[in-house]
Amino acid sequence: MSVSEQTAAPAGAVPEGAAHVAHDATTPAHHTSTGLSNEKLAMWLFLGSECLLFGGLISTFLLYRTREVTAGPPVGDIYDIPFTSVSSFVLLMSSLTMVLALSSIQRADHRRARTWLLTTALLGATFVAGQVYEFTTFVREGLGYTTNLQGSAFYTLTGFHGVHVTLGILMLLSLFVMSLRGRLPSGRAETVEIVGLYWHFVDIVWIIIFTLVYLIPA
Amino acid sequence: MALTEERPPLELAAGDEPVRNPLGAFTRPSSSYGWRSWLTTVDHKKIGILYGATAMVFFALGGLEALLIRAQLAQPNGQVLDPQVYNQMFTMHGTTMVFLVIMPMLAAFSNYLIPLMIGARDVAFPRLNALSYWVFLFGGLFLYSSFFLGGAPDGGWFNYAPLSGVAYSPGHGIDFWTLGLQITGIASLLGAVNLITTCLNMRAPGMTLLRMPVFVWMALVAQFLLLFAIPVITVALFLLMFDRLFGANFFNVEAGADPLLWQHLFWIFGHPEVYILVLPAFGIVSDVIPTFARKPLFGYPFMVFSGIAIGFMGWGVWAHHMFASGIGPVSVAAFSLSTMFIAVPTGVKIFNWIGTLWKGKLIFTTAMLFAVALVSQFTIGGLSGVMHSVAPHDTQQTDTYFIVAHFHYVLFGGSMFGIFAGIYYWWPKIFGHKLSERIGKAHFWMMFVGFNLTFGPMHIVGLQGMPRRTATYPEGMGWDLMNLLETIGSFLIAISFLMWVYNVAVSRKNPHAGADPWDGRTLEWATSSPPPAHNFDVEPTVEHLDDWWHRKYGEDEQGRPVRRERFTYLSRVDEASRLAGGDEPDVDVSAIHLPSPSYWPIVLAIGLPLIAYGLIFTYWLAALGGVIIIAGAFGLGLEPSVDPDAGHGDHGDHGPDEGHDQELAEVGAASGGDDDEEAS
Numbered sequence: 001m002s003v004s005e006q007t008a009a010p011a012g013a014v015p016e017g018a019a020h021v022a023h024d025a026t027t028p029a030h031h032t033s034t035g036l037s038n039e040k041l042a043m044w045l046f047l048g049s050e051c052l053l054f055g056g057l058i059s060t061f062l063l064y065r066t067r068e069v070t071a072g073p074p075v076g077d078i079y080d081i082p083f084t085s086v087s088s089f090v091l092l093m094s095s096l097t098m099v100l101a102l103s104s105i106q107r108a109d110h111r112r113a114r115t116w117l118l119t120t121a122l123l124g125a126t127f128v129a130g131q132v133y134e135f136t137t138f139v140r141e142g143l144g145y146t147t148n149l150q151g152s153a154f155y156t157l158t159g160f161h162g163v164h165v166t167l168g169i170l171m172l173l174s175l176f177v178m179s180l181r182g183r184l185p186s187g188r189a190e191t192v193e194i195v196g197l198y199w200h201f202v203d204i205v206w207i208i209i210f211t212l213v214y215l216i217p218a
Numbered sequence: 219m220a221l222t223e224e225r226p227p228l229e230l231a232a233g234d235e236p237v238r239n240p241l242g243a244f245t246r247p248s249s250s251y252g253w254r255s256w257l258t259t260v261d262h263k264k265i266g267i268l269y270g271a272t273a274m275v276f277f278a279l280g281g282l283e284a285l286l287i288r289a290q291l292a293q294p295n296g297q298v299l300d301p302q303v304y305n306q307m308f309t310m311h312g313t314t315m316v317f318l319v320i321m322p323m324l325a326a327f328s329n330y331l332i333p334l335m336i337g338a339r340d341v342a343f344p345r346l347n348a349l350s351y352w353v354f355l356f357g358g359l360f361l362y363s364s365f366f367l368g369g370a371p372d373g374g375w376f377n378y379a380p381l382s383g384v385a386y387s388p389g390h391g392i393d394f395w396t397l398g399l400q401i402t403g404i405a406s407l408l409g410a411v412n413l414i415t416t417c418l419n420m421r422a423p424g425m426t427l428l429r430m431p432v433f434v435w436m437a438l439v440a441q442f443l444l445l446f447a448i449p450v451i452t453v454a455l456f457l458l459m460f461d462r463l464f465g466a467n468f469f470n471v472e473a474g475a476d477p478l479l480w481q482h483l484f485w486i487f488g489h490p491e492v493y494i495l496v497l498p499a500f501g502i503v504s505d506v507i508p509t510f511a512r513k514p515l516f517g518y519p520f521m522v523f524s525g526i527a528i529g530f531m532g533w534g535v536w537a538h539h540m541f542a543s544g545i546g547p548v549s550v551a552a553f554s555l556s557t558m559f560i561a562v563p564t565g566v567k568i569f570n571w572i573g574t575l576w577k578g579k580l581i582f583t584t585a586m587l588f589a590v591a592l593v594s595q596f597t598i599g600g601l602s603g604v605m606h607s608v609a610p611h612d613t614q615q616t617d618t619y620f621i622v623a624h625f626h627y628v629l630f631g632g633s634m635f636g637i638f639a640g641i642y643y644w645w646p647k648i649f650g651h652k653l654s655e656r657i658g659k660a661h662f663w664m665m666f667v668g669f670n671l672t673f674g675p676m677h678i679v680g681l682q683g684m685p686r687r688t689a690t691y692p693e694g695m696g697w698d699l700m701n702l703l704e705t706i707g708s709f710l711i712a713i714s715f716l717m718w719v720y721n722v723a724v725s726r727k728n729p730h731a732g733a734d735p736w737d738g739r740t741l742e743w744a745t746s747s748p749p750p751a752h753n754f755d756v757e758p759t760v761e762h763l764d765d766w767w768h769r770k771y772g773e774d775e776q777g778r779p780v781r782r783e784r785f786t787y788l789s790r791v792d793e794a795s796r797l798a799g800g801d802e803p804d805v806d807v808s809a810i811h812l813p814s815p816s817y818w819p820i821v822l823a824i825g826l827p828l829i830a831y832g833l834i835f836t837y838w839l840a841a842l843g844g845v846i847i848i849a850g851a852f853g854l855g856l857e858p859s860v861d862p863d864a865g866h867g868d869h870g871d872h873g874p875d876e877g878h879d880q881e882l883a884e885v886g887a888a889s890g891g892d893d894d895e896e897a898s
Contacts, residue, residue, distance in 0.1 A: 033419050034418050038343065038420075064476075145466060148473060151467075152466035174852075
C-alpha cells in the first residue's frame with residue numbers, strides 16, 4: 001500500500017508547526033514514537049505476516065513431498081538442480097544490485113541508482129523467466145498442476161513466490177519511472193529502502209524454498 | 219473545518235512541480251459533509267462509524283439466520299427449513315457473526331478509539347484505513363450475494379475437508395465462502411498493519427506503552443494476532459479454492475491427500491481468532507468498569523501482560539479443536555496441558571475485574587451492566603472451555619450442543635456483551651448524546667434473560683447428546699422442552715436488539731451529553747463530543763496512566779481523589795462542559811493539516827469482488843477487476859495524502875518551496891509499498 005500516507009499528526013497545533021511539518025515530511029522518522037517511520041514499520045509488519053503465508057505453503061509442500069503419488073512423476077525426480085541453481089544465483093545477485101541502488105540514491109547519484117534499479121528488475125525478470133521455463137519443462141515431462149499431490153503443492157508454492165517476485169519487479173519499475181521523471185529525490189531514499197526490504201525478503205524466502213524443496217532429498 | 223474552504227489552486231513558484239492528478243479520472247473530492255463524504259472519507263472516526271453501522275446490519279442478518287435455525291428446532295421433526303437450507307443457515311450464521319459482525323465491530327472501536335486514546339490526529343495510514351473498510355464491505359456483500367447466485371455455503375463455518383470439496387459440495391456456495399473470506403482477510407490484514415503502526419508510532423508525547431489504556435493494549439494484541447493468523451487461513455482458503463476451481467489435489471483424499479491438513483491450517487488460524495474476537499471486548503470492559511467503579515483498574519500491568527500472555531499462548535492450543543480427529547496421544551496430552559495453562563491469564567483478568575469492582579462506588583449504568591454481565595458470562599464460558607481441555611470429556615462433547623453453548627457464552631456472552639457495553643459507553647462521545655438509559659436497561663435485561671435462556675439449556679441437551687448441525691431431532695429424546703425454551707430465548711434476544719434499534723432512533727433528540735458525561739479516565743473524554751476532525755486542538759502531553767483523570771483530580775492528604783476546580787480540555791467544548799469546570803485551550807486550529815478525502819480506496823476495493831465473481835463465473839470479469847485494482851493501486855499510491863489543492867487555512871508560513879517539499883515527500887513515497895495489497 002501507499003507508503004505516502006504520513007498523517008499530519010506531528011504537526012502540533014501551534015501555527016509554526018505547519019512550517020515545521022512541511023520541512024520535516026522528508027524525514028518522517030523523527031516524528032514517530034519508535035523513531036522508525038510509519039512506512040518502514042508497516043513494511044516490517046507486512047513481511048512478518050508474509051512469513052506465515054509462506055510458512056503455511058512450505059509446510060503443505062513438506063507434508064506432501066513424501067507421499068506416494070498416484071499418477072505422474074514425483075516432483076523430486078524431475079528437478080533440474082543445475083538450472084535452478086543458476087536462476088537462484090541470479091535472484092541472489094539481484095539483492096546485491098538492490099543494495100547498490102539504495103546506496104546510489106542515498107548519495108544522490110540518480111543515474112547510477114536508475115541503472116541499478118533497472119538491473120535489479122531485469123535480474124528478477126530473468127528469474128521469473130527461468131521459472132516459466134522450468135514449469136513448461138515439468139509439464140512436458142508429465143507433471144501438470146492437477147497430476148498429483150506433489151504437483152499441486154510444488155506449483156502453488158513456487159508460483160506464489162514467482163508472483164511475489166513479479167510484484168517486486170513492478171515496484172522496481174515504478175521507482176525507475178519515478179526517478180526518470182525526477183520524482184525520487186535522495187530525500188526519499190527510504191522509499192527505495194522499503195522496496196528493498198520487500199525484495200530481500202522475497203529473496204530470503206527463495207533461499208528457504210530452494211533448500212527445503214529442491215536440495216534436501218525427500 | 220478549514221479543510222472545506224474553497225481556495226484557488228496553488229500558484230506554482232518557478233521550478234515547482236505541477237500538481238498532478240494521477241490517472242486523471244476524477245477530481246479529488248473535497249467535501250467533508252453530505253453522503254458523498256462518507257464514500258471518500260479517510261477520517262478514522264467516520265470509518266469507525268461505517269464499520270460499526272455495517273457490522274450491525276450484518277448482526278441483524280446473522281440474527282435472522284439464527285431465528286430461522288431456532289424456529290426449525292423449536293419442536294421435534296421441525297418442518298420450517300429444508301435440511302439443505304438449514305445447512306446454509308448455520309454456516310452463514312457462524313460465518314457472519316465471526317467475520318462480518320464481531321471482527322468489524324471491534325475494528326470499529328479500534329478505529330474510532332485508538333487515535334483518540336493515544337492522543338493522535340488519525341491513524342498512521344488514513345487512506346489505507348478507508349481501503350480496509352471498503353474491502354471488508356464488498357467482501358461481506360460478495361459473500362451474501364451467494365444467496366441469489368445458486369445458494370449460500372453450507373459446510374459449516376469451518377468447512378472441513380473433504381466435505382468442502384467439489385465432490386460433496388458441487389454448488390458455488392463454498393467458492394463464495396473461500397473467496398469472500400479471502401477478501402475480508404485482506405481488509406483485516408490492512409487494518410492490522412495500520413493499527414499496529416498507529417499504536418506503536420503515533421502516540422502523543424509521554425504516552426509510553428504502559429500508559430496506554432487497556433483497550434488500546436488489547437486491541438493491539440488482537441491486531442498482532444490478526445497479522446499472523448490471517449495469512450494462515452488465507453493459505454487454507456487458497457488451497458481449497460485451487461482444489462475447487464482448478465482441480466488441485468490438496469484435499470483430494472483419492473490422490474493421497476490428508477484432510478487433517480485443512481483442520482490444522484484452519485484451527486491455527488481459528489484459535490487465535492477466538493482471542494481476536496474477545497480480547498478487544500476485554501479491553502472495553504477494562505475501561506468501562508473503572509469508570510463506573512470510580513476506581514483505577516486493579517493491577518493494570520497484570521491486565522496488560524495477561525493479555526499479551528493470552529496472545530502468545532493462543533498459538534499453542536489449536537489442536538484442542540481436533541481431539542476427536544485422531545491426532546495421537548502425545549499431541550492430545552500436549553494440547554490438553556497448554557489449554558489448561560491458557561486459563562491462567564484469563565483467570566487473572568477475571569480476578570482483576572473483580573478486584574476493581576471490590577469496594578468501588580458502583581454506578582450501574584447500562585454500559586456497566588453489560589460489562590459486569592461479560593465478566594460473569596465469560597467466566598461460565600471459560601469454565602466450560604477448561605472442561606474441554608480434558609480430552610476424554612471433550613471427545614464426549616464434540617459435535618454436541620454443549621460446544622454450541624460454550625462458544626456462545628464466550629462470543630455472545632463475552633464479545634457481544636462487551637461490544638454493547640462499549641456502544642452505550644462511547645455513544646455520547648461518538649454522537650454527542652447519550653442513548654436512553656431507561657430503554658438501555660430494559661434492553662440489557664431482555665438480552666441478558668434471552669441470552670441465558672437460549673444458551674443455558676444447550677449445556678444440558680448437549681450433555682444428553684443432542685448433535686449440533688443436524689436439521690431435526692426425533693421426539694422422545696427428552697430435548698423438547700429445552701429446545702422450546704431456547705427458541706423462546708432467541709426471540710427475546712431479537713426483541714432486545716429491536717429495543718436497541720428503537721433506542722438509537724428515539725435518542726437522537728436527547729440533549730447534548732457534554733464532553734465528559736461519565737467522568738471518564740482516558741484522553742478521548744478530554745475532547746469535545748463528537749471530537750473535531752483533528753481530534754484535539756492541542757496535542758496532549760501525557761504524564762500518567764489515566765491521564766485525563768489526573769488532569770481533573772488531585773489528591774488530599776489521605777490520598778483520596780479531590781476534583782480540581784479548574785482543568786483544561788484539549789479542544790473547544792460545549793458550554794455545559796465549560797461550566798462544569800473545564801477551560802478551553804486557546805489555539806489556532808487552522809494550521810492543522812489533515813489527509814484529504816480520496817476516491818481511490820473505494821475504487822480499488824470494488825476490483826476485488828469483481829475478481830472473485832470472475833473466478834467463479836467468467837474470467838473476463840476477473841481481468842476487469844485486475845485492471846481496476848492495478849489502476850487503483852497506482853492511483854492511490856501516486857496521489858499525495860494531503861491534497862495540495864485543498865485549502866487548509868491561509869497561514870503565511872506555508873511557502874511554495876515547503877509545499878513542494880511536502881508534495882514530493884508524499885508523492886515520492888508512493889509506489890514504494892503500493893503493491894502490498896496485491897502481494898497479499
